[in-house]
Amino acid sequence: MLPPDAPSLLARHVTVRFGRHTVLQDVTAGPFQPGKICALLGPNGSGKSTLMRAMAGLLPCSATVTLGQDALSALPLAQRTQRCLYLPQALPAPVDLPVLEALIAARHTGRLHPSHTQEDDIESALHWLEKFTIRDLALKNMSALSGGQRQLVGLAQALSRQPDALLLDEPLSALDLHHQFAVMALLRRETIAHHLITVLVLHDLNAALNMTDHVVVLHNGVVKASGAPTCVLTPALLREVYRVHARVEQGADGRHFVSVDGIA
Numbered sequence: 282m283l284p285p286d287a288p289s290l291l292a293r294h295v296t297v298r299f300g301r302h303t304v305l306q307d308v309t310a311g312p313f314q315p316g317k318i319c320a321l322l323g324p325n326g327s328g329k330s331t332l333m334r335a336m337a338g339l340l341p342c343s344a345t346v347t348l349g350q351d352a353l354s355a356l357p358l359a360q361r362t363q364r365c366l367y368l369p370q371a372l373p374a375p376v377d378l379p380v381l382e383a384l385i386a387a388r389h390t391g392r393l394h395p396s397h398t399q400e401d402d403i404e405s406a407l408h409w410l411e412k413f414t415i416r417d418l419a420l421k422n423m424s425a426l427s428g429g430q431r432q433l434v435g436l437a438q439a440l441s442r443q444p445d446a447l448l449l450d451e452p453l454s455a456l457d458l459h460h461q462f463a464v465m466a467l468l469r470r471e472t473i474a475h476h477l478i479t480v481l482v483l484h485d486l487n488a489a490l491n492m493t494d495h496v497v498v499l500h501n502g503v504v505k506a507s508g509a510p511t512c513v514l515t516p517a518l519l520r521e522v523y524r525v526h527a528r529v530e531q532g533a534d535g536r537h538f539v540s541v542d543g544i545a
């Protein structure tokens with residue numbers, strides 16, 4: 282049950298230009314609801330990362346971003362990041378630091394925890410490593426991790442900071458099938474348990490269909506459609522936006538999948 286005052290995230294009037302190229306034109310995205318996972322979809326170059334970075338305050342742009350009654354766009358960046366955290370598509374830098382320390386450093390970024398003891402910090406870091414089933418990496422150096430392991434550590438760092446809203450840019454891109462499913466299931470559990478607002482960029486439409494509550498489709502600088510995944514991903518939208526002849530089908534187990542017949 283959600284608390285009655287649980288805030289939702291809303292971005293309005295997002296216009297972003299790079300030189301003469303207008304990437305987003307007066308986009309309204311949201312409200313993204315607490316306790317729900319929303320996938321931001323769209324073809325390459327459609328502006329998904331740009332929209333996320335604009336929502337997180339990482340791009341100079343005209344936009345009004347609110348979290349409940351609070352205008353995030355009026356907050357200093359450090360404060361804004363505590364409430365609405367963007368995890369970029371690029372993997373965390375392979376710094377010369379053990380994973381455990383990288384987790385502790387992330388917990389302290391932009392925030393002072395005067396009441397936290399070193400034991401608290403270590404316990405919290407181990408807790409998040411455990412959740413991502415990577416506790417065995419605790420003492421390994423960040424620079425010695427594989428791409429997928431770095432992505433898992435980046436996600437653990439992001440979740441450990443406990444923002445109100447998490448904006449995850451292609452969080453599954455370096456993960457094998459097992460970890461893709463495990464991470465999506467973990468995100469769902471955390472989203473529900475902590476009334477998190479989780480927005481993620483996905484290219485895997487099957488994951489969007491089966492593991493998210495809502496999708497927003499970007500195309501040519503505007504929101505083309507938004508709503509429940511199976512309602513939005515129609516053959517007409519897949520043809521126009523993704524340029525494929527395809528349809529969503531349902532397997533005997535109830536799960537949905539995209540069946541592609543060819544390129545449109």
Ligand SMILES: Nc1ncnc2c1ncn2[C@@H]1O[C@H](COP(=O)(O)OP(=O)(O)OP(=O)(O)O)[C@@H](O)[C@H]1O
Nearest residue numbers: 299302304323324325326327328329330331332370
């Ligand atoms: N810093 C920048 N300078 C100039 N153009 C940019 C910049 N960042 C993004 N763009 C352009 O903005 C458009 C949208 O880019 P964005 O990264 O938001 O797309 P995306 O939907 O996330 O794509 P992908 O699925 O390929 O990651 C692209 O045409 C890109 O070339």
